[in-house]
Amino acid sequence: MPETTAMKAKRPSTSGARPRPPSASPPDGEPLGGGPADTDPPDSSAGGSGLVRVTVNLLPAAAQALDYLCDDTGYSKTDVINRALQVYEVWQQVASRNHGTVVVMHQDGETERIRLL
Numbered sequence: 001m002p003e004t005t006a007m008k009a010k011r012p013s014t015s016g017a018r019p020r021p022p023s024a025s026p027p028d029g030e031p032l033g034g035g036p037a038d039t040d041p042p043d044s045s046a047g048g049s050g051l052v053r054v055t056v057n058l059l060p061a062a063a064q065a066l067d068y069l070c071d072d073t074g075y076s077k078t079d080v081i082n083r084a085l086q087v088y089e090v091w092q093q094v095a096s097r098n099h100g101t102v103v104v105m106h107q108d109g110e111t112e113r114i115r116l117l
Helices: 060-073 077-096
Strands: 102-105 111-114
Touching: 060 077, 077 102
Parallel strands: none
Antiparallel strands: 102 111
16 A cells, blocks of 8 residues: 555646645744644624634645635635544544554555555
């Protein structure tokens, strides 16, 4: 099984407007994501809906990826980020059971080992 270090899109963009963005990588010595995220106080205007407002600093490549995903899927930035966090949670759960690696089986039967660094 080939092992890759990043997930690759298998589906071409439906928008056709932009190429897939490069993966986010911070400048040398800087933590991924540019440091800890700030959590703002709960939004009192949310009416008890349980929403949490957060402020994040995105690297330029991550901001480009967010824009690409919004254009490609038609989802809002909030929806893309919510979905990404949910997918990452599942990814972490699966990877933690397999020494940090997730095995994907493609429709043609080929398997691929993927490890996020």
